[in-house]
Amino acid sequence: MTPARPATLREVAEAAGVSPSTVSLVVNKKKDARISAETRRRVRDAIRDLGYRPNALAKTLVSGSSRFIGLVADAIATTPFAGQIIHGAQDEAWKHGYALLIANTEGNSDLEKDAITMMLEHKVRGILYSTWFHRVTEIPEALREADFVLVNCFAAEDGVRAVVPDEAQGGREATELLIRAGHRRIAFINATIPAPAKDGRLAGYRAALDDGGLAFDPALVLEAYPDQEGGYDAVPALLALGATAVYCYNDRMAAGLYDGLRERGVSVPGDLSVVGFDNQEVIAAHVRPPLSTVALPHDELGAAGIRLLLGLDSPEESIVKVECPPVERASVAATDAAFTTPPDAAR
Amino acid sequence: MTPARPATLREVAEAAGVSPSTVSLVVNKKKDARISAETRRRVRDAIRDLGYRPNALAKTLVSGSSRFIGLVADAIATTPFAGQIIHGAQDEAWKHGYALLIANTEGNSDLEKDAITMMLEHKVRGILYSTWFHRVTEIPEALREADFVLVNCFAAEDGVRAVVPDEAQGGREATELLIRAGHRRIAFINATIPAPAKDGRLAGYRAALDDGGLAFDPALVLEAYPDQEGGYDAVPALLALGATAVYCYNDRMAAGLYDGLRERGVSVPGDLSVVGFDNQEVIAAHVRPPLSTVALPHDELGAAGIRLLLGLDSPEESIVKVECPPVERASVAATDAAFTTPPDAAR
Incomplete structure (x- = not known):
């Protein structure tokens, strides 16, 4: 399956009979730009007809940070728990317009370092660092360059944000x-x-x-x-x-x-x-x-991690404990x- | 934890006493650019001293496609199988310099469409579309805009690349x-x-x-x-x-x-x-x-999907069957x- 080549900004501009910068202004919804309703309509029609997709990366370059949140997990393949953390984190991230960039390290510290570096290069908004079982963890040096929250683990040092089960x-x-x-x-x-x-x-x-x-x-x-x-x-x-x-x-x-x-x-x-x-x-x-039994709330650990990272929750303690409900x-x-x-x- | 603000290209240029475009040429390893060994050394020293990270997104804008491969999964949270597909796909993708962008849809078609759109906007190299149980699948319209491979599922129509267990x-x-x-x-x-x-x-x-x-x-x-x-x-x-x-x-x-x-x-x-x-x-x-028992080779399904997508495997049949080894x-x-x-x- 060879995909159809996506339309470019220039092609949209040609189809609408306007300049590329006008298309850019319409796409980026600059309300104060002086563009007539008629021109805006022509641009939107051309976008629809050509199936043009605005480039998320270009927006990121301008704003300096992306709509990505990184999630580092240490055991996606061997336990069902990582999947539930991912599920909870993704649902919450999407609600706020972010997508997850997930890396599975299987506990390999070289891979972990590479994953965090890759996330930093892609200007993630922040990183959730998660472990499949609840434990104290070292903070990888590369992680300190990011805004981060620990999920299902915590640091020995004070003041590091973390979400763990109670x-x-x-x-x-x-x-x-x-x-x-x-x-x-x-x-x-x-x-x-x-x-x-x-x-x-x-x-x-x-x-x-x-x-x-x-x-x-x-x-x-x-x-x-x-x-x-x-x-x-x-x-x-x-x-x-x-x-x-x-x-x-x-x-x-x-x-x-x-x-x-x-x-x-x-x-x-x-x-x-x-x-x-x-x-x-x-x-x-x-x-x-x-x-x-009593449920380990992995979904909620992931969701709470996102809320902490985005500053939507501002608890007094740096380590947040999530309830384990009886079943x-x-x-x-x-x-x-x-x-x-x-x-x-x-x- | 407020992260240290990352160094900018401009700061590196100032520290090295060169122009930003010279830094860019060094970072992007343009061999034919006329830059002296001494200048290259000064730029590299400044990059190291300031902890500058070249921006992967800028490179993507230039090249037109990113080092991302998308993976759409329908049940990350509820089965261990999706995790194993992710594991296999990620290991193989990393070998070839790609990172996975993973979306979990839990079978919700609106979420699936949004996920694929997000991947397209981020100019993924291609998309693996996976299901947690082996089945025939419809191909979402948005997916047809990408280079894609089906994993653990297949299409009713001919010629669509897929990897399934035998x-x-x-x-x-x-x-x-x-x-x-x-x-x-x-x-x-x-x-x-x-x-x-x-x-x-x-x-x-x-x-x-x-x-x-x-x-x-x-x-x-x-x-x-x-x-x-x-x-x-x-x-x-x-x-x-x-x-x-x-x-x-x-x-x-x-x-x-x-x-x-x-x-x-x-x-x-x-x-x-x-x-x-x-x-x-x-x-x-x-x-x-x-x-x-007999193993369902989810890791290998993910890995084989990546190899098909990147054209590293070129089987005669569009549907590849992966062996289930006895245990x-x-x-x-x-x-x-x-x-x-x-x-x-x-x-």
Whole structure:
């Protein structure tokens, strides 16, 4: 498919019988230019007939910055989370007349530097720098040349704008789903990997217990690798605790836990209520029973990043925390049974 | 973070004691311009000292097309597949000095038109138009103004360049994993939804049976909705067939099938061997047992799209089919048992 060559400004001018600079004035909507209504009409007709497209790049050169916002992501291909950040950022950017220039670095720092340089050369309005899991990050030197906002990560130094999920609030909501259903002995399987999510989700669990008048018992907190295999392997230790409910660090862990429980004849939620974290696409709504969980608001992280960058939001704190809303499905059952003994399957 | 204002061409010229046009000639590496080595050195020093970045947009205006390639995707946020196409396309584009301008349309045709228009205004070298599932597509009118390649979709009309997965070859390889393990009575759970994947994967199944000297039995082909729920619900009908192996239309279906089989005490692969399709992230490697499957090569679809667009590949056919490689894990066991009776669990 060879495209038709686009019409030039000069061709429009010839068709309308005016000078190229007159066409330029009409295109750029210079209201104060002395051009008659009749001339404007002829130019517009010629533009339509020839399919002329004004050149966005020329406008950028004049204004000194483009209608682009850069977005650097470190793992577009390997997690669904980057896609959701992009989605949220793009929707918000478009609302304000900006397009996203997206670069995927897969964690390669050379590629990252090249991507940021390319964005600077294209005079982006600013850059969102995002990571697929919530963590502290170094700020690449090239990034400091731009107006930037960190998304799903934050800097160790003060005053750097960032948007992150509110892990503690999410962990609190997850635990409250279980407390409200009457559970009193609630286990938490945390991740083995140090991360803001690990600390925040535990803090939320403790805060919810506290509010519910339940004592925190460190013996009820297990740790496992945050994927299906980790959840599966944690089943024997979990069942030994005699809890009636468990809150898992993430949905993948809960999915593996489901498999291990099913093999031992432990029914969810009949024998054990389960809550996850992430509301991960393709998993949470599709395991059996569908998993009650807390959503990581990746879309909103992206959108909030754009609003911060464009100065539409001006929060007092440089790090903005976005709420993780609970998503109730079918893995939590009401119970009156406090402190049940472990099912036989536990041993 | 307010960025330092970038240095201008004029400031570089002043620092080097030359005219702006001399700086421009040095930056744009005009070899034939008569500029002394000493002057070139002074300009380069000033560029380095001031951190001046040549303006990529100005170069684009001169050359008439940019170093951008547009990529339109219809579902970045809701599937991991778009991310893999982006990854493959970006890696290949960067190799050849192009950056991707990505737009996510989530299937909204107004947004799609705006995205393509924006790309045209930015003088992209061409556009990859991609869909998250393999299907026939209309060609948006705006897209015809660009040099374009369809990725993971194709047009009904002749001669439109496209890159799609080779569904039939993939279905053949999936079935062959089972035939090679000695299975003779192999069920196939196809999708209920009409699609090239449905036809192609069935054709591959038939071709593999044919090659293996096994008769095609339409009774062994079931249909289910292509997600976990569909696979789960298909279990009773599947077990009634007395097959020793089953090839599922996709991995999500296989994951749901696993749940239903586990509830009935049917062991995978001991009682039944299972093969999926997609090699879907977060699922295939992490179900129990890990699923043998066939990979949908989304990375390679993106990369091949770029090569077609840039004329680096010049295949004879306008539609290029990319191989779906088998990925062997632990869900297939060797069997000598041909034509076993269904396990008790089936009834």
